[in-house]
Amino acid sequence: MKKLFCSTLALCAALSLILTGCGSSGSGENGEVVVYNWGEYIDPETITMFEEETGIKVVYDEFETNEVMYPKVEAGATAYDVICPSDYMIQKMIDNDLLAEINFDNIPNAKNIGQQYFEQSKEFDPDNKYSVPYCFGTVGILYNKTMVDEPVDSWSILWDDKYADNILMQDSVRDAFMVALKLNGYSMNSLDENELEAAKNSLIEQKPLVQAYVIDQVRDKMIGNEAAIGVIYSGEAIYTQRENPDLEYVIPKEGTNVWIDSWVIPKNAPNKENAEKFIDFMCREDIALMNFEYITYSTPNVAAQALIEDEDIKNSKIAFPDLSQYDNLETFHYLGEEGDELYNNLWKEVKAQ
């Protein structure tokens, strides 16, 4: 047994040597930066440009939901340098002391980001110390004009029997409950048990009409005419319209979620300086423009907005909506561990129906 233990130890030591060896030989002349971003959320060309200009090697990793990202960062198994979570998740990370303050002196290009977006960021990052906005948008209804006759302006269409088996809902707790809470006229950050119960009952009532609960697949299914109505992020809406002109996006009158995804630097980041260089690079107007054109999610970079050549996109109500006309828009807040658990349990009840 002792022998076994020794050989295990030897093997582990050898393995770690090999692994670290790979790490150092693989990095660029000026070190590396480990980026953790949403899937398909950057123009890969910009990463190559960053590597060429700075000599810093980018190690790039992707996640599908905030909830998947969080435990990995919290466990610290991989030390990321730059992450791009959404609003409420940034708040949770700040609350749990996972983020490092960003030195804005190292990010001169942050001036390109519109002041209103920093204002909005105060909802989750009160002093604008931890985050630099990367993308923003709304959540709304995407519908197919050939399949829906009536004007769409309310979440209630997602409860209309006429469209049974033609409705796509978001398969994530907060987004699904946002729709139901807003439909019932409540805040999407509600922790009131009666309000949540009402929202849950609405979702259960809606379930027989729903074709499927999906995340990224809404896009492909709507383009392929699989469904008439879907709940979608505004950034995807521009892309889907490009592929299928019959699709139209609306922000429902009951209000919706205005979200921001921002760059943050975790506390255990091994390459904080490189991380700030990376964020600064992403804030440069030409890079922000490239990313916007590639991923079609609205950029808060006003300098880049001014550079958009296509007038239709530049004035697009979807990409850059005039949000002042709505008075019931909200941003997700972190609800605490108990709040999360409450939502998750209610969602499980909906799913188990």
Added chain:
Amino acid sequence: MNSTKKKLLGTPYFIWSAIFIVVPLCMVFYYGLTDKSGAFTMENILSIATPEHSKALWLALLLSLISTVICLLLAYPLAMILCKMNVNQHSFIVLIFILPMWMNFLLRTLAWQTLLEKTGVINSILTFLHLPTLNIINTPYAIVLGMVYNFLPFMVLPIYNALSKIDVNVINAARDLGANELQVFLKVTLPLTVPGIISGITMVFIPALTTFVISNLLGGSKILLIGNVVEQEFTQASNWHLGSGLSIVLMLFIILNMVISAVFDKDGEGSVL
């Protein structure tokens, strides 16, 4: 070879099983039997009794049972046909059977999604031929189809293996003694292939019971199986304790299944290869 040498040769295997089997299992048990503060609790395991969890477990048991029965009904005749062919032909057919398994399981399931969708390949052909369309996507039927499709080879191979081991003389003797085809099958062939059948059932039932990918992709996330509950506890709710507790409950079913198969298959005759 002396025994020390044998032990040395086994070392990589011991290390492998320690790192990838024993350690993860211990972690599952640790998480499953503790709460967030690290104190011992049975709550995670007992939560299987909540209506949502027991419904998901019941549904998973039902669907995997149906799939296993369908697999068995399809696989047995197929294995018999394969067995009766001469050597060259049958290796070709076995190859055809195993070939799809070279492709990634996820891709094959996604392909079924594309085939079954409302405007998918199958329905486009049906509409073109003016036939009624097939609407099983996002229903339990699609999940059963996905399970049967993905796990059928695991049923065919052990049964085929058991069949091919039967001595032809045994069957000839039965015929000599006046048994007709049906009697030969019921009294000789079938009892001799029981180990293969049991092994096939284990290999189909267990993955079917614990799957979450098939129910997510072909069920449109509308049908919650116990595998989905566990997956969501880990990825969305980040409640590893509850997820592990439910996994332990699932393990009980798997152990039960394996005990049954061990009783029937004492000599390991029903192994896949």
